[in-house]
């Protein structure tokens with residue numbers, strides 16, 4: 001009988017402490033590491049790993065929170081579409097509190113808009129089947145990890161011949177973001193923890209040229225405390241040895257090639273595009289949009305919401321935080337004007353946002 | 364959203380032309396999951412779920428190897444102890 005527990009085995013506190021001790025033994029000078037993924041930021045702060053690390057190691061928190069980087073103009077488009085009386089607007093739950101220029105999806109719902117939280121994009125397809133007289137729109141956001149599910153929803157709607165289903169796409173990709181961070185003159189990051197779940201789909205074949213070009217080691221890392229400790233140890237070992245390499249510390253789920261059929265399916269439905277990242281700006285070829293063959297399912301084509309003039313809170317420095325230049329404490333609004341109940345920026349909304357994690361766990 | 368949770372596949376079936384499964388996350392939490400991207404999945408396999416989709420299967424062998432390697436590193440470090448600590 002199979003009794004191996006994938007979750008508990010990687011939460012073994014003694015082993016985590018042991019690996020932390022090994023990190024302490026290995027490190028000889030200061031290093032700045034970035035975990036790209038907001039899920040990892042959350043896990044690091046929640047489990048207090050940042051406080052267990054030796055003082056030489058500074059973790060900065062990357063832009064890998066899909067809710068946080070969805071551009072303001074796309075949120076405003078979502079709000080415009082969701083306010084229409086003929087629309088049922090469906091979204092992952094985290095998006096409801098994300099502030100647009102002057103309101104959020106929650107307030108649309110409070111004013112009578114039909115805004116529904118779905119757990120899976122297939123639930124949105126189901127809602128479309130059950131409501132043939134309504135337009136059902138799904139807010140398809142995310143990194144590479146949510147692309148296969150979002151793509152499958154579009155394929156399924158097409159297979160079912162649904163005429164009342166469309167998606168508002170705001171997809172972003174990790175490698176162009178890493179390139180933007182490393183290519184910036186103010187970059188501080190010397191080593192990367194690569195997002196394990198993104199790599200479980202995409203593999204890590206895209207990263208060696210980036211690591212080579214910028215001479216920065218990268219380690220594919222999982223989400224449990226032991227995974228994170230292991231990933232940090234591996235990066236530090238590489239840095240201390242002066243080795244530039246892309247290593248895999250999440251081999252139980254990630255292979256070099258990744259899930260090729262899933263990559264294939266994504267490229268049948270999505271194509272590369274320039275994409276604005278909230279707080280950061282446009283990163284060339286950093287996003288995915290629907291291919292022209294799927295234009296019928298594109299909410300931006302179906303609803304005329306072109307003239308959008310987004311207005312960000314002038315206080316928010318989330319963009320600099322997500323590029324590793326600042327920490328949430330550097331923001332004058334942190335914990336005072338900006339809290340999870342009244343977020344001024346998206347990084348205070350999502351549990352994967354650095355500001356929300358620092359607030360919740362008292363950093 | 365990307366913080367996928369591991370779960371164990373208990374049952375596979377088809378729905379609306381898509382391969383589906385029931386996945387057990389422990390503590391009585393069971394979710395319906397789409398297997399379109401891991402059609403080879405069988406009951407008893409472990410997977411990580413994102414927004415209702417299994418996107419890969421977990422390898423127990425790789426997991427055991429990672430754990431064994433880390434235990435070895437930690438035990439060795441403890442044995443060698445402070446003598447090896449160049450920072451004292």
Ligand code: SF4
Nearest residue numbers: 316317331338345355
């Ligand atoms: S604390 Fe609020 S306003 Fe400040 S950077 Fe974070 S999200 Fe933006």
